Structure formats: C-alpha cells, structure tokens
Amino acid sequence: MRKAIFPGSFDPITLGHYDIITRGITLFDEVVIAIGINAEKKYMFSLEQRKEFIKKAFIHEPRIKVMTYQGLTVDFCKKVGAQFILRGLRNPGDFEFEKAIAHTNRKLSEIETVFLLTSSGKSYISSSIVRDVIRNNGDYTGLVPDTVQFKTNPK
Numbered sequence: 244m245r246k247a248i249f250p251g252s253f254d255p256i257t258l259g260h261y262d263i264i265t266r267g268i269t270l271f272d273e274v275v276i277a278i279g280i281n282a283e284k285k286y287m288f289s290l291e292q293r294k295e296f297i298k299k300a301f302i303h304e305p306r307i308k309v310m311t312y313q314g315l316t317v318d319f320c321k322k323v324g325a326q327f328i329l330r331g332l333r334n335p336g337d338f339e340f341e342k343a344i345a346h347t348n349r350k351l352s353e354i355e356t357v358f359l360l361t362s363s364g365k366s367y368i369s370s371s372i373v374r375d376v377i378r379n380n381g382d383y384t385g386l387v388p389d390t391v392q393f394k395t396n397p398k
Contacts (some may be wrong), residue, residue: 247327253284253293255391257362259368262299263331265381266359268306270368271326275323276301276308278311287374292393299390317352333366359370364398 249264253276268274273326275295278290288296294309301307312319316328328348330341340357345356368386376383383391 245327246273246275246323246325246347247271247329248275248277248316248320248325249329250279252281252284252286253278253297254370255288255373255387256297256300257368257373257387259331259333259365261357261388262362262365263329264301266306266375267303269328270357271327273306274329275308275310275325277319278309280311281315284309287377294386302387303355315351315356316370317348320354321352326354328354330356331361332358333361335397345365
C-alpha cells in the first residue's frame with residue numbers, strides 16, 4: 244500500500260492545499276493530512292476547527308485521513324507507516340525551501356518526498372494571505388474550500 248502524508252498547519256486549508264490533496268490521492272492508496280502542532284506558533288483557527296474544515300472537505304473520500312502530530316515529520320511517517328511525504332510547490336522559492344527539507348528528511352530516514360506543482364490558477368494562494376484577508380474582513384470564500392466557514396471570530 245502506497246501511503247503518503249501531507250503535512251502542514253492548514254491555518255486554514257486553502258484551495259491550493261485542496262488541489263494538491265485531490266491530485267495526490269490519484270497517486271497514492273491513502274493520503275494522511277497531517278496537521279502539525281507547534282506550541283510556538285499562534286494560530287488563527289483552533290486545532291479542532293482546522294481538523295473539522297479538512298474532514299468536511301474530504302468527507303466523501305475514505306482514502307483521505309486527518310491526523311495531528313508533534314515532532315519530526317519523518318517520525319510521524321514511521322508511526323503511521325507512510326513511505327512518502329507529499330508537498331505542493333507554488334513557486335521557485337517554495338522549491339528551494341522544500342528541497343532542503345526533503346534532503347534532510349531523506350538523510351534522517353528512507354522517506355521519499357513527492358512534489359506536485361500547484362495548479363496555475365491556485366498558485367498565488369497561501370494560508371497567510373487568506374488569514375490577512377480574513378483579518379481585514381475581506382471575502383475569503385474564493386480562496387478556501389466551502390467547508391471553511393465561521394461566524395465573526397475564527398476562534
């Protein structure tokens with residue numbers, strides 16, 4: 244069974260993430276969306292909200308799981324039996340950053356990183372841009388899956 248994890252904070256999940264996940268599931272038997280927990284980071288959305296947004300977005304795809312983890316991504320891969328890390332690339336900057344992480348992960352383990360280019364119509368979307376739009380009361384609905392809905396305050 245070919246199992247991949249797609250790690251990130253998903254604060255919130257964007258249409259760029261959604262694109263990579265839906266294309267990734269065609270390559271793997273199972274994709275685990277792995278929400279990393281970093282105690283140093285301030286999140287706009289609670290962990291439960293982020294999990295719920297993702298679970299609802301993929302409710303009809305049983306081969307996509309949502310889990311949380313702390314620590315090294317390669318250790319989490321070993322824990323869940325994943326042989327691959329799935330990552331999306333939006334631009335050359337992403338590639339340079341992700342390449343360094345992939346080389347480090349490969350040095351630490353036998354885990355392979357698979358890169359997918361984000362579809363051109365979604366390559367400008369990032370969670371930080373979405374958070375900025377939300378903070379400034381902009382219309383974020385064209386940047387995220389329909390499941391990312393909240394009342395007035397994200398938390």
